[in-house]
Amino acid sequence: MHDPALEVTDLSFRYGKKEALRSVSFRVMPGEFCALLGPNGAGKSTLFALLTRLFVARQGRIAVMGQDLQTNPRAALACMGVVFQQMTLDLDLSVARNLAYFGALHGLSRREAALRAGAVLERLDMAERAREKARNLNGGHRRRLEIARALMHRPRLLLLDEPTVGLDTRSRAAITAHVHALARDDGIAVLWATHLVDEVAPEDTALILHQGEILQTGRADQLAPKGGLAAHFMHLTEEPVT
Numbered sequence: 001m002h003d004p005a006l007e008v009t010d011l012s013f014r015y016g017k018k019e020a021l022r023s024v025s026f027r028v029m030p031g032e033f034c035a036l037l038g039p040n041g042a043g044k045s046t047l048f049a050l051l052t053r054l055f056v057a058r059q060g061r062i063a064v065m066g067q068d069l070q071t072n073p074r075a076a077l078a079c080m081g082v083v084f085q086q087m088t089l090d091l092d093l094s095v096a097r098n099l100a101y102f103g104a105l106h107g108l109s110r111r112e113a114a115l116r117a118g119a120v121l122e123r124l125d126m127a128e129r130a131r132e133k134a135r136n137l138n139g140g141h142r143r144r145l146e147i148a149r150a151l152m153h154r155p156r157l158l159l160l161d162e163p164t165v166g167l168d169t170r171s172r173a174a175i176t177a178h179v180h181a182l183a184r185d186d187g188i189a190v191l192w193a194t195h196l197v198d199e200v201a202p203e204d205t206a207l208i209l210h211q212g213e214i215l216q217t218g219r220a221d222q223l224a225p226k227g228g229l230a231a232h233f234m235h236l237t238e239e240p241v242t
């Protein structure tokens, strides 16, 4: 049995008096696609901010590939690839230059960065776009480029915060399929935050977050048999009538 790629234990966070996460614990194993499902305000972005060390939690522990994020941040972050909700590409650079720049930030030689850029673009079905300016890509391809970039340093854990927001159905389906393949074929652990239940495959792990608490976790098809995950999710996260 492998060690978890991501292990979150008893994590809590508050903004002043506002409690955003309450004693959150879960793990993601290598090769597992874990969908973090939560309606607006559930705490998904707060959790991502803690996982990427934008914020530091006063309570709880986060370990990436066994490395404690608090005491050993460099090693923990080196194992992690991140696609943030807001696009962070340099639109004036070509696809290849966006990747090369990121490779340099990670200390890769030019040659190594070029080799890896070729491989990650191939992986995301974007090899023929290497010379295009990022500005000329459509929304779906920009997202794919961000995923390719997040793979440049060969992370074992990939975090994506609502990566399909604003994309059309075809682009959403392509991106969801690509990231599922990264988990299945390359053994990458994936944490995919979304409120779109149709992005979750039956064999994925679903983690239902609501008002800062994990309400349920398990294989999607076991949490809601007969493909009823959307109805199950809506029922669980209904606002109480006051």
Ligand SMILES: Nc1ncnc2c1ncn2[C@@H]1O[C@H](COP(=O)(O)OP(=O)(O)OP(=O)(O)O)[C@@H](O)[C@H]1O
Pocket (backbone or CB within 6 Å): 015, 018, 019, 020, 038, 039, 040, 041, 042, 043, 044, 045, 046, 047
């Ligand atoms: N800077 C802040 N100050 C105070 N409260 C905040 C702050 N940021 C978020 N919150 C609150 O913390 C809770 C969790 O917010 P968070 O943004 O993590 O949710 P989310 O699941 O990412 O939502 P969304 O899908 O809308 O991005 C919400 O109640 C939100 O209003």
